[in-house]
Amino acid sequence: MGKNHPNVEPYVASRVRALESLLLEKGILASDTVDKVVGRFQDDTGPMIGARAVARAWVDPAYKRLLLDNSAEALAQFGLRYDMLNVVENTPDVHNVVVCTLCSCYPWPVLGLPPAWYKSPPYRSRVVIEPRSVLREFGLEIDDAREIRVWDSSAELRYMVLPQRPPGTERLSEEELVPLVTRDAMIGVADVPSPALVG
Amino acid sequence: MGKNHPNVEPYVASRVRALESLLLEKGILASDTVDKVVGRFQDDTGPMIGARAVARAWVDPAYKRLLLDNSAEALAQFGLRYDMLNVVENTPDVHNVVVCTLCSCYPWPVLGLPPAWYKSPPYRSRVVIEPRSVLREFGLEIDDAREIRVWDSSAELRYMVLPQRPPGTERLSEEELVPLVTRDAMIGVADVPSPALVG
Amino acid sequence: MNSVHDMGGMHGFGPVEREENEPVFHDAWERTVCGLNFGLLRARAYNLDEFRHGIERMQPARYLASTYYERWLAGMTRVLTEKGVVTEEELDRRTALIQDNPDATPAPAASSASGEPFQPPATTSGTHPFRRPAAAPPRFALGDAVVTRNIQPHAHTRLPRYARGKRGVIDRLHGVFVFPDANAHERGEEPQPVYSVRFDARDLWGESVEGREALYLDLWETYLLPA
C-alpha cells in the first residue's frame, strides 16, 4: 500500500500509534498501560461517586459537614482515596461554578472524564468574566442578588459543587436521590431538577 | 472547465474577484477604483517623503522644530496634505519605536505601505512588553539607562520617529542625506547607519 | 472586545520574521483587497471603526491562521453583508462561478459609479477625517495624573486590555475626535478629546520590565478618570 492509499488512516491516528510503539519498544511503558489507565477512568470512576456523596450529604447532616470540611475522609466511605477535593456548597445566597481557565483541571475520580465543553475555549474564557451569561446559556438564571462564586482551578486542588437538594425530594431515600444528581450540577452549570419536573 | 480543473485559482483569489465584480455591478465602486487607490500608494507615497523630512530636519533646526511641533505644515513643504502625524525625536537619552497592537495603524502617506512584520502578531504582541528584546532581534542594542518610548497607535494619529543623525555625515547635503534614511529607522526598529559603515 | 486581536503583551508568537525585499503585495488579490477597502471607506459603504470591528469578530483561531489581507477580506465581507450591500449567498455563488470559469469575465464591467475623480482615501491623507470641533474644554490638562477605566466591552474599543485600570500622565492634548466605541456601532460620533497618555512600563507590566521604558497610548476622554 502506497502513500496514496485511499483508506489511509488520519495522520494524527498514525502518529499516536507511532508514539505508542516507540514508547513500548524503549521500555518506557508496558503494553497494557493504556488499557489499565483508561479502564480505570471508564469503569471505576465517573459521576457515580460524586453523586453518591451528594445524596448522602443531603440526607445526613454529619456527612455533609464532613464532605465540606474533610472530603478525603468523606470520600473514603465510598472506597476512594482522593485528597485533592474541595466541595463548595450552593445555598439560597450563593451559587458555585467550577472552571480551569489555564488548562482542564477537573475532579476526575469523582466526576469521570470531563465533557469537551468544559475544556473548550468558550467555557474557559467566558465563565470567569461573564458567569451569569454562561449559566443562562445552560438554562440557569441566577438572580443578581445571589452571589456567584467561580472557582478557577489554578493549583493541584480540585472543586466539586454540592448542589441544593431540589424541592419534592423530601421522602426520597439516599439511594433514590443518587440518580437525580447530574454531572453538570456538580460542575455548577445546572441545578438538580425536581423529580416532578423530570417526570 | 469543471470543479476539478487542476489550474483553478486559489479560493481566496476567486472570492476577491467575486466581491469586486459584485461591487462594480451594484455601482458601489467604479471600475478604476483599485488602480487609482493602489497607484497612489505605490507611486505617490512611500518612505521618500518621510526620509526627505528627516534629512531636512537634520540640516535645518527651524524645520526640525516645525516638524516636531506642526508636522502638517512641515509636510506641506513636500506637497503632502497630512495632519495626523506626530513626529517623535530620538536623542541620546530617548529611543522611540512605533506599533499598533490592535490592528495595523501606520503613517502610510509618509512611509508607504507597512511591511508584513509590522502587522504580524510577533511584533504587535511583543514590542509593548519587551521592546529591548525585539529591538535586539533587529540588531539594535539599547542601553538600559536610555529610555525606550513605545507609541501604540490606538487612535487616529500616526507616529514617525525622527532618528538621530549618524556620525560622519557632517559634510553631507540634505539631498545626500535623504537616501541614508531607512523606513525601519523611521519606525524606530533601527538607527540610521553611518555612511562609513554602509560603505 | 477582548478578542485575540488585542494581543499587546502576549507571548508565544515567536520571533519577528522579516522578509528581504518584501513586495508591497504578495499576490494580485491582495492588491485588489487593499484598493477595494479604501474605495469602500471613501464611498462610505462602511466606516473605519466598523471595518476594524469586522476583523476583530473573526473566530480567534481563524484570525490567527489568516494572513493580513485575508483578515481584511473577512472584515470587509462581514460588514458588507451585515449592511446588506452584498449577501453571503451571492458572494458564494459568484465565487463558485469564477472557480468554475476562471477565464470568463465574471460580470459586465460597470461604468464609473460616479463622475467625480477619485480622491485620496480619507483615512490616510488630506484633512483629518475624524477630527471634530471642540464643544467644551477638555477635562484633563497636561501633566494630570489619570487612571484608565477598567472596562470589558463586547463592543469595539480602542482601550487595549493591557492598559486598563492603570495609572498614567497626560502627555499631549490632540484635540477632539470621533469616538470609535460609538462609531463602530451606528451610535453616532460622540466626539470627545483624545489625549496622549504616558505610562511607566512598570505600572503596566510590573517587575518584568527590562529597563527604562514608557508606553504612550492615544486615549479618548471616556476611557480616563482622575487618579
Next chain:
Amino acid sequence: MNSVHDMGGMHGFGPVEREENEPVFHDAWERTVCGLNFGLLRARAYNLDEFRHGIERMQPARYLASTYYERWLAGMTRVLTEKGVVTEEELDRRTALIQDNPDATPAPAASSASGEPFQPPATTSGTHPFRRPAAAPPRFALGDAVVTRNIQPHAHTRLPRYARGKRGVIDRLHGVFVFPDANAHERGEEPQPVYSVRFDARDLWGESVEGREALYLDLWETYLLPA
C-alpha cells in the same frame, strides 16, 4: 507565559457548544493519548507541569485550531523530544511507516516494562502527589488582604493574566505544595504554601460585572504580597 492558553476573560470564542450523549473519546487514538499520558506521568517520563508547559508553548494559531487531545499529543511529544525520550525524526519515520502500512504491526510488542501492577495515576487519585510538609509557618492568615504580583514570565506560571496586580483576601489555607513555576523547568520543587484567594469580580473586571460575583483562585505564596 502569556500565551493564548491563558484565555480567562477573552471574548470572541462564541457560545459554549455542548454535545448530547458525548462519548468519553471521539476516536480510538484519543483513548490511546489519554492512557499514554497518564502512564508517562506515572513513569515519571515528565511531570505534570512540564506537560502543561509543553502545551502552552504551542503556536497560538495551532493551539486554537487543535482539538483537546491533539493539544495533549503536541504537549507530550514536545516534552518527550526535549528530554530525548524519543526524537522527532524517529517519530516522523515511524508515523510514515504506519501511514504506508496501515495493517502492519508497527513494532514488536514489548513485554511489560516493569513487573509492578499498574497504579492509579498519581495526578488524579491517591495521596496527594504535590503536597509537601510545611517547613515554615505560612506568611498569610485567613482574612488577610493581599495583592497579587504583576509578573509576566516567559516560563510556566499558574497565576493567570486576569489576576495579576489585583487585590484579594485569603479565604483558605491549603497547605504546602510543589511550585509549578520551578517544577516545570527542572528547577526543583520549591514547595510553598498555597492559598485560596477570593477576589471581588469588580476588582478584576471593573464596571462590566453583571451582578454579585466573586472569583477564587488557588495561588502560591510567591504570587502574593501584603495589600
